[in-house]
Amino acid sequence: MNKWILPTLIGIMAALYIFIIPQEPLALKIVFKLIPMLLIILYAFRQLPAKPASAMRLIIIGLFFCMLGDGFIAVSFVAGLGVFLMGHVFYLMGFIKMSRLKMTRLAALLPIGLYSFIIGRQLITALQTEGNDGLVIPVIAYMLVISLMALTAILTENLWATAGSILFVISDSILSWNMFVSAIPYSDVLIMTTYYSAQFLIAKSLASLRKSVGHEEGKSMNM
Secondary structure (H helix, E strand, O other), X not given: OHXXXXXXXXXXXXXXXXXXXXXXXXXXXHHHHHHHHHHHHHHHHHHOOOOOOHHHHHHHHHHHHHHHHHHHHOOOHHHHHHHHHHHHHHHHHHHHHXXXXXXXXXXXXXXXXXXXXXXXXXXXXHHHHOOOHHHHHHHHHHHHHHHHHHHHHHHOOXXXXXXXXXXXXXXXXXXXXXXXXXXXXXXXXXXXXXXXXXXXXXXXXXXXXHXXXXXXXXXXXXX
């Protein structure tokens, strides 16, 4: 029963932020936005073994940077984008360490690349049309990194990491489309439910990723 207490609390606090907390005052909104991520990071730490591998520590750092991004993006989109980019870089490095190169998994590069190209082209066109040329390069860089993060998560062959990374891509797609292309009904709810779900699944993946880490470190030691 105890193992469900923290996930339940995460769900309650996420729902409280999404459906109850008002937009103003902004400081209060930011505090309640960060609480679910603090709980998710705590949950992630509880998935770690006594001596976590470097790959697992990188994912924890990624969670921390994403939490910082939550706060920054509420006051500055560019600053928030940059901090989230760092979070994805840490996720990417962690997943790379646990990836297993197989042609069947590498095939995921095609749909991920196609999706990123379609969404990216629409975003860039919208940014240029609105005179936001300064955001084109940062947005392209962000899309490239989050796409690679999703691919490396798939290459870990871990269901939780794969689902979490895909939900993260969906959440950011809704956010950027709603901001720059056209309004999406209930966008706030869709963005945050997919976002918190993505982060929780990435945190949850740490428990089952132990086996992958142990397998890869064992091979390294034998070499």
